[in-house]
Amino acid sequence: MRTYRRYVSGTWWWRNPYYRWYMLREASCVAITVYALILLVGLARLRQGEVAYEDWLERLSRPWAIAFHAVAFVLVAYHAWTWFKIMPKTLPRLPVPDRAIVVAGVAAIGVCSTLLWWLARI
Amino acid sequence: MKRANKPIFWSLFGAGGMLSALIGPMLVFITGIAVPIGLVSRETMSYERMRMLADNGFGKLALVAVIGLFLFHGLHRMYHSVHDFGVHVTPAMKAAFHGAAFLGTLAAAYLVLA
Numbered sequence: 001m002r003t004y005r006r007y008v009s010g011t012w013w014w015r016n017p018y019y020r021w022y023m024l025r026e027a028s029c030v031a032i033t034v035y036a037l038i039l040l041v042g043l044a045r046l047r048q049g050e051v052a053y054e055d056w057l058e059r060l061s062r063p064w065a066i067a068f069h070a071v072a073f074v075l076v077a078y079h080a081w082t083w084f085k086i087m088p089k090t091l092p093r094l095p096v097p098d099r100a101i102v103v104a105g106v107a108a109i110g111v112c113s114t115l116l117w118w119l120a121r122i
Numbered sequence: 123m124k125r126a127n128k129p130i131f132w133s134l135f136g137a138g139g140m141l142s143a144l145i146g147p148m149l150v151f152i153t154g155i156a157v158p159i160g161l162v163s164r165e166t167m168s169y170e171r172m173r174m175l176a177d178n179g180f181g182k183l184a185l186v187a188v189i190g191l192f193l194f195h196g197l198h199r200m201y202h203s204v205h206d207f208g209v210h211v212t213p214a215m216k217a218a219f220h221g222a223a224f225l226g227t228l229a230a231a232y233l234v235l236a
Contacts, residue, residue: 010208026203032142033196035150036189040226043185043233046176050169057167061158069154076146083143105143113148120152120166 028079031072080109131198131220138195141188149188182234190227197223 013019038060045056059065084105088098156162165171175181201219205211 005210008205008208012208013206023206026199026206029196029199029203031150031196032138032146032192033200035146035154036192036196036226039153039185039192040189040230040233042172043176043189043230046169046172047233053169053172057157057164060154066155066158069150069158073147073150073155076142076150079139080143080147083139109144109147112144116145116148116152120156120162 024075025079025082028075031075032079034068035072035076081106084109131194134191134194134223135198138191138193138198141191142195145188146192176234185234186227186230189230190223193223193226194220 013023042053042056045052060069084102087105088101091101094101152162153167157164157167176185197219201211201216204215
């Protein structure tokens, strides 16, 4: 069976600032995926032993790696903010104001980040 | 009727979205910026410490959860982004994106368990 396929331009989102922000948010999925792959390689290098792992760690200090992580940080942070910003719409109706859900979400990012930072420092 | 597989992938996408929203920014900052530029001690990610993390039961679970769920979240959205760029998506493409996430998760599980 052949179904009708409407033509969709590849640049429709460029015409409206709202959709440009949407596409920027969606771009964070590339950063998240690449970051997960970097961690996966790190895990593999860890298993290969200290020399291999140290090599992986040294590569993280190279300018291109730091540049990638700086961009990834901004994109992932934007994703985190939008994730909770739209939470009142993605959750089933709750008997609390929308604002409370967003505030609780952002507070949760703060708590988790502080906890992680503290874990890294001990 | 064929059972829909959407709930499974949507749950994995959601779990990965939640995890990456809660710890993603700080995790990227620590491992990708703070440690490499020396804002915090390099000892934070020393071989011994990471070895301890990978040898610990909770650490194993955390590593596989972060890598696996980040992959499922990222690749699920990438699949939808392909459509946003005007490309007609096929079930084969869907299988490829989700399959890649599954393989990555399997690799992470193998690396912490084997």
